[in-house]
Amino acid sequence: MSAGCCSAHPVTQDHLGAALSSAGTTVTAASHAAGLTVGQTAEILVVGTIATGNPAAPLAEAMAISGGAIIGIGALKDVEGLVDSSTTTVKPEGVVVPGLIEPHMHIWTSLLNLTWTDVSHEVCATFDDVVATLKTTAAQTTAGEYVLGKLFDPSLFPGEPDLTLDILDRISPNSPVIVMNASMHYLYANSAAFAAAGITYDTPDPVGGTFGRADGKLTGVIGEAPAMMMMLAKFPKPSAQQLAAGITEILNECAKQGVTSLREGATGTLAGVSELAMLHQLNGAKRLPVRVSTAQFAIMAGKTPEQVAQTWKDAGVTPFSGDEMVRSDAWKVVADGSNQGRSGYFMQPYLGENNGGHGNWTPETLRGAIRAGLNDGWQINVHTNGDAAVEMALEAMEEILPGRANSDLRHSFIHYSITTDDQLARTAKLGISATFLMNHVLYWGAAFRDTILGADRADRLDRVASAIAAGINTSVHSDYNVSKVHPLLSAQTAVLRRLQADGSVLNPAECATPAQALAAITTNAAWQIHADDRGSLEVGKRADYAVVDSNPWTSDPASWDKIVVNETYIDGTLAYSA
Template identity: 45%
Template sequence: MRMLEAHHPTCSCGAASPLAAWARIEAPQPKAPEPIRRSSAVPTGPAEILITGRIHTLNPAQPLAEAIGVRDGRIIAVGSRAELEGVISASTTLVDAGDGTIYPGLIEPHMHYWGSALTLDWVDCSTRDGAGIDDIVAKLTAAEPVIEDWVLGQLFDPSLLPGEPDLTRAILDAAVPDRPVLVMNASMHFLYVNTVALTRAGIDDDTPDPVGGFYGRHDGHLTGVVGELAAMESLLAALPQPTTEYLVNNLVRINRNALAAGYTRTQDATTGGVLGAAEVGLFHQADFTGRVGYAILDTVADEILSNGLTPFAGDDLCRATAWKFVADGSNQGRTGYQRENYLGRDFRGSPNYDTASLTERMRRAHSLGWPIMVHANGDGEIDQALAAYRAVLDGSSGLQLRHRIEHCSFTHPEQLDQMAELGVSPSFLMNHIYFWGDAFVENIMGPDKTALLDPFASARARGLRVSMHSDYTVTDFLPFREIQTAVTRRTRGSGQVINAAERVSASEALRAKTIDAAWQTHSDDVAGTIEVGKFADLVHLDVDPLAVASDAIAQTSVLQTFVAGKEVYTR
């Protein structure tokens, strides 16, 4: 595969989503939502709902309970069943959770609604779980078209396969000879198409490469590999257009999928990256059941702010929560910005901003009171992000606005020291270790660099509050796999341990999906623990993930999910 050091950011954490070339939807930009006004008063009167079961509150002052009283969606009492007799009435609905364990609802602090909504029905061509080329071809051959007669696939990642093979035109022609096929690489820097798709787009052997992109060729003939946004646009523009209704319906489907995984609160990490400012209005129109926060993307932030959006505007179900900077690319796609070259390559990735520009833009966000999220995968980019934070904060602490570094993947001890000094916290894509750990060791970084990946224990030792995220759809909603990976640090393939010194306990890992994720997303006043005054957002699990063997945590299943005390998912 041809790799370019100059690159466009990936969609999943990207400033220039290639999917925007497909979703050319004209959507209205309604007036921005008003700043949230949330009462801190505990509702009075008897409980409308009483939930009973084996309850772990994560509140150190009252770690265990048997019953939760709920009124107006808030917790009004927590304690033993006998203690809560006084808050129930003849009209109270009794919910017996039975077996299993109840915990606070989980929080997903970094995922992607919009790109995921566009590709929700595309064929899963990922190689994360050991699928090879033959498996992917079989899926595509059996697939129903997504829109009109187009067969569409996503998440193909050759870095996890021996020799890093491409899905060539010849392979795709053999799989589906009579309909157009388009498969997106997991990095979103490449796509793969068959002959019918090339013909639909008007591309042939004589078509010149556009500036900044390429059409893969062998002996002068197109291979079906298309690289970088400038070339990908012509293929994506040939796709039939999705509708606004299709996208909004898919947002709701994704939200329900998150509820099924135990998440009662999710945060979109690149709002505006596909449809621009219109995404804000569409978020607030969506019929969500789980709570949603969104981080506005820096490249469209000025357009979004022109409508009057302010930090935390919205309501208890959907609100603005952060300002996002995508400062480099993907490590597994070799576009993250490193201090040194990738293993066996003569490049180290590149930043998406120069330091002066990044600092200027971050200073604007900070001055307007926005929490900042900086996507920084490579250690070189973490250096740049920290330099920008230091200049912006100018002696003050990032703790007030709870500024973050996203992914913060290959992090050196001195960088963690700086984060602690500046008051900037990390959010780790912990399943990097599980899915890509072997590839990082063997092909991309080497063992010494890979040992720096997601240094959870070192971050906690410095007093940093840590969250973990899926980066959905970079990885699926797998919260208990994230927790198990933080505890064991074992890879999926070989089972090798990536730096055992960075292991943490299951309780520390669970904090990263509850208490500390709530803090990072400015929702700790209403989420993260089960206590009086907070929302009755809960997850009922078949087992206690803190009581099972470390290699069994990932098998934890969600039996029920509650939002505002109401059951919104049941297995």
């Protein structure tokens, strides 16, 4: 789990930018489905237990597919007239469910440490587990090579302990060890890593960065991007081929969780148009295992948002351009930082501090960034974590949206983490939807309550039930690599709101119903990313589905996270098999 998200971290940009840029800026859609023709006779007939995700007809026993689309669904007798001797009948071992939708995650910013050892709280329940896991990794690493860890989050352990130089030296006295904090604001390193980077106790701190020192020696803690980049300056950078393999690995992991469509939440954050060009190139070489919708980032180095918008246009990237597998359809603006990283923007200070974070824009510049996207017809996605960030974004949208002709763009607030009743009502009035990072509740809920925000604000975290009651179209997401892509786990947390730390329930009044939570990873999420032809299994929609071992619509939500995905299909053809 990472606390950093939705924006370009300088370390990631420095490490990956060149390899990504090698893809160039020519965006060419593959259009694999161009030859598909929907006919009146099924090419494929799926027979078995089918959970449609359509409340009006929740169960079916047969589904007829032609040209990648559903042309009939219901009882077997209802579709018999759509089959002939050329139809292939398949009988999946399990329950057929709609392909799940992941409406907000990150591909590009997840590539930096994709292969590093996971020492998140999700994997390591205690600080001792973190140390033990790194020791195991060190024992399995060739002598002299880097021992690498990621997603270490001290805020989730008692006392917020650091991985010090002394601890890491004991883990591996000779090989360099580097561990990245989940917030991406810190690295932790041992003596061998400092030596490999040529950094000593006497090395001056760069402007904006720090090398921790105490009692005449380095502590092992490296703070902020300028110092982190010095630490990683001699670390090997990946090739374009390695990045391509990483992208494929990420998408396969999504398909493994039953995901057939996702939105990449900040395309262009590292290397501009080249990121989209690489994605299309990969899809051209072989159809991707998941459909990817991209939200174009409003920031590129040295450019105003208006100039960024022109850069996308010059590359032919306009709203809904692309093809059925890779499509560009949103404009991304980040209003603040991370609550668990204490950079979310709040009306009141964090517990024990005199600072409530800060906005990434002034009210005036935020309006300019939003207008730059709206003027070109983009759907607007605004990252909002703290209640002050929500307020700033709301005020901007209240000024800008009324009277605009393009009213069906389905603008959304991303995370929408801490809100007031007034903000919910105003968001609904504007027709803005919301997507919630439910793992904030599961993994960080106790930390928010006890050490970061306090009980009152923690009760206003991820208010799914209140948002739905207010009339806000609502989905849930992983924000990968902030947490793993696992839509059924996110939906489960929306229902249970149970904290991993102590098993308590955070504000039961905000628990969603099972039906609401499942809509949040299917039909609602599909609507948010303009994928109206997905999210449920109905005539006229794409034959995107997964085969699972238990029907979530009829099973106990407490078991959803244990549901196993056996296969995933796009347009009725296999995209993933266990």
